Amino acid sequence: MNHGRDAQPLSRIEWVHRDDLHANGYNPNHVAKPEMDLLKTSLFEDGWTQPIVARPDGEIVDGFHRWTCSGDPRIYAMTDGYVPVVRLLPPATGDQMLSTIRHNRARGEHGVLPMADIVRRLIDEEGLTPEQVMVRCGMEKEEVTRLYDRGGMTVRGTQGRTQFSNGWKPSS
Template identity: 40%
Template sequence: MSHQPVDFVAWEKTEQVEANEYNPNSVAPPEMKLLITSIEEDGYTMPVVTSPEECIYRIVDGFHRRQAERCSQNISRDTFGRLPVTFIRESGRDLDSRMASTVRHNRARGSHDIDLMSNIVRELVSMGRSPAWISKHVGMDMDEILRLKQLTGLAALFADKDFSLGKEE
């Protein structure tokens, strides 16, 4: 079996891990907040993918995981100001190869299926989780939670709400 980058994960000082100039990926503030919460609660579950350069590690994938460490004192304290990094293969270290790798990493993540997300919200509600809990831990705003609840079509999801406008005689 050939060498796999994930075979070796190193903890490098965050100051030595630098962004690239070509990453087309951006993360909206709610998702960035969720990423920080995810790392604070679950820890780093994926290393930052880098390409070693002279005295630094250039990010190929994981810029926002690095930003989370820089934005959160909790994460920085827990990791001693370091990031888990892995290194792409030698053959992928030229700029064009790194650029292609960055785009592949970004595009390979996929998207969430609405029906499956509705089912997750339904399950969390049935477990007694409040919309506030779902919002914080799953990274949805209240309108999104409401829309996903409506998609399930289950009146039970709204059993705790009073929708009457007044008393009927």
């Protein structure tokens, strides 16, 4: 990380039309309808107090739900569809995913299965060690292990069988 105020991403806030941004394909964070409604109210009443974080190509790293709310006609009208954006210098995909996790974990809830997919991808495809994921995502070792292992759960549950046992079937 660069030091000094001028080197900080906030020194490069720009107003970008919302149509020039797009979601990433891995965000594990989910916001329920009541909280989305509250976020809309916050944006409408308080204005834009936090920028959206994006890559230079417009892919959102953090702020997907603020961006979604910016499509609401009342919020759109406030700035003619423009949203404040801070662009991160082009990070590697693994670094971008880590950034999304850090932003989200600091203030929200994560879906377990999408989070497990990210942990597995960071380790298997991006080459991070479990210890690096642990430190860079603020996780305990057990959490990294359980999330990484998620993909093997169904294999262990059906060893030598072609179907799940009754204990694995959800009731209707």
